[in-house]
Amino acid sequence: MNKYVERLYNGLIKENPTMVLMLGMCPTLAVSTRAMNGIGMGLSTTAVLILSNLVISLLRKVIPDEVRLPSYIVIVASLVTVTELLLEAYIPSVYEALGIYIPLIVVNCIILGRAEAFANKNKPLLSVMDGVGMGLGFTVALTLAGLFREVLGNGTAFGFRILPSGVQPIAIFVQPPGAFLVIALFIVIMNAIGIKTRQKKLVEGCDGCCSTCASTCKEAEK
């Protein structure tokens, strides 16, 4: 497979950031209450991820190792704010729909995780494709989780009611406990059908965090 296309396949399926790498649990749990949120959060993250992978890949030889994390954080935070301002000014309808998620992107482990694991070791174009693949993988996973929770908890899909009116939706699925339950269920299914994920690492000490936290952690453990 072409190495650029391979990046897409890798992000969407093989190393899906949410389902396989278990990155970015905070936004996954927090915004998966509705399917539409999944698309919104997913696409805005994709945009920032593409840009941050590009910038970090370009600067990979300039940034010294010791301060790479703070540098990445500054870059990502600036990109997020720039994206936010541009959207607000020129595509207000999109901003309207995504507005509240955009600041949350800064703390999404996927962005720093990909910077650390891919963009700082690879060429710009390949890093951009990695951003596209990972971003879309995140979008698909988040939308699925959102759809699942929305249907069970609110009886609707993308805002349209699909359960017959006599059937009472199980509201707990759009409440905080439902978020944990649904993600647990997804992982159980992945485990049961034998797909290997990083799920164990998620709950075992330092390694469980995204790779940024993990690298800080390893430094800490030294």
Place this chain on the structure above:
Amino acid sequence: MMNTALNISSGPHVRNKLSTRMIMALVLLALLPATIVGVVVYGTHALLIILCSVGTAVLSEYLFDLLVHKDPKGCLDGSAALTGLLLALSLSPSTPLYAPILGAVFAIVVVKGCFGGLGKNFLNPALAARCFLLISFSNPMTAFKVDAVTSATPVAELLAGRAVNITSMFLGTSNAVIGSSILALLIGGLLLWAFDIIHGEICFSVLGAFTLFVALFGGQGFDPAFLVANICGGGIVMGAFFMATDYVTSPVSKKGQIIYGAVIGILAGLFRVYGSSADSVSYSILIGNLLTPMIDMYVVPKPFAYTKKEVSKRNGEPKKTFKDFVPRPVIVIAIITLIAGVALGGTYRMTEETISIQKEKKAWASYQAVVPGAVEFKQVEAVNEIAGQIYGTEFGRVKINQAVEGLDESGNTVGYAVEATSSEGYEGNITISIGISANGTINSISFTELNETPGKGMLASEPEFKDQFNGMAATKLKLVKSGKSASNEVDSISGATITSNAVVNAVNAALDFYNNTIKGE
């Protein structure tokens, strides 16, 4: 053979010599009086609820055991049946049948089975299932219908300061859950205690702490009738004797049990007196369950898995500090920050004007929605003086963002629009445009920012809640739980008091601004 096998696989062994099966049978027996009273008082639907719940519990235990390759005969040890019965007894007699079925599955599969079955769960399955159902189906779960007439429960009446019939609460003929007969529960519970099946430390510390809390903070002092009524209602007796005492989810040591019971009692009192949730006891017992591992760990000291040696090894040598940074990284990061800052500032200046135009457009659209007939809007000057400040003292965290006068084609005033933001929504800010017609009534309200919980706070933008405001006089409004009776009252969204409160506060602030500033001009 069977009994021994079960005895080994069940919970901590130190506690009782009786086999699991025996204990479960005795507890079930102790619940029999309450069950019978429930069925006699509430009729066949109550019986159906009990059968569904118990049947589903046993069946799901059987199926789950099959699925995870355990001996499926374990489902007959009585624990699943007990969970099902406790769940059923804690439900309203008018609960639709899907609730006990779903609840029993949740209790057995998620709360118990997932953690390895009997003795491994950390929450009481029946209670966790009840809370699961309360959160999921708040309306059907909290509706109490006797003879097809919906009315308030004794506890609700009590909290509203109305008189309640203590005798009927004691006997279990009042408007409450199926297992609400205090007399029957006490007979069973005290017998269990007398035969050392349950620990008195737990039940009496729950009841004691609860009574003390209600007496101190309930607002009616040590009024015996009020205290007795509080104890007889809301499931505290069932909780204290049959749920908090569950071996698996309560502490092992006597001292731990007293602490555990007291925490539950205090929390139940706190939720009863100050809470708005439909249930006070279940949640407090669940929180007590959460604390159990901690209590067991600290009240009966046992060695940690950590040794001193390991800790010092983990700490190791200190890590890098600023001193270890060579100048170059500092310069690089400073440059990156500088460039980022310049880029941000540049984008901000570039987009500033466009953004404010966009915002204005959006605001106009919302004014037009609430002041129909206006073709032009003129800002009310006085609004500049209070911009960005918390408005008044009685509306919580509300700011008045904007106020405009709507004019028709010939320049006559057709009404005013005031935009206010409350930052006390359940999930953050709620911004509302309130339209007030020239004759001093509310035209309508429109949300420009609302990100509340779907199915609860989000219902604020549904006509059922929002349209209540239409046509009301522009004087201070009052939020009531349900059943508004006066013209200035607004019904709260069920299960979303915080959201409703924030909306009403914002509207009131806007009306206050209209009455005191705009009209005064």
Place this chain on the structure above:
Amino acid sequence: MKALILIMISGALINNVVLNQFLGICSFLGVSKQMKASASLGAAVIFVLTIASAVASLLYDLVLAPLGLDFMKTIVFILVIAALVQIVEMFLKKTSPAVYKALGIFLPLITTNCAVLGVALTNVQNGYNFIECVLSGFGTAVGYTIAIVLLAGIRSRIQETDLPEPLRGAPIVLISAALMSIAFMGFSGLNI
């Protein structure tokens, strides 16, 4: 006074940062494997979050807001938190080696803990004053500590060998968190 207490209780219990707002999930799930580590991390978070809320609040009220640099807050807060963690670390190392020994390895973890940034941003969004920011930061951190320590307690009881294969690892921890979250919903709507 009552409002201040409410801010703290709301941060700690009603809007629990982990179980309700889903911030700081990484360390909540990861570190709760060990009770001792959880307690130490909790202590470190209380320490840093309280100071960070105070500094962020001052910086916002005295510098960013007057200069109209509101849009810079995210980037400034992140830098402040990172710098603060370093300073706290150096300070502790010099002045109190015992405390440093206990909390030291957890401090760097906090820089990337999204709960810290989340709280600093929400404080500003809610328009809190200085005292309110400090209390909200403290309350939130206490809530984080309660949640992680309780989960660690629960996890010490779970024996993986008892569980069906697919449930081992992350699923059982997530289910435990879900059940905790159900219990914590008891606090919602508490109106003191």
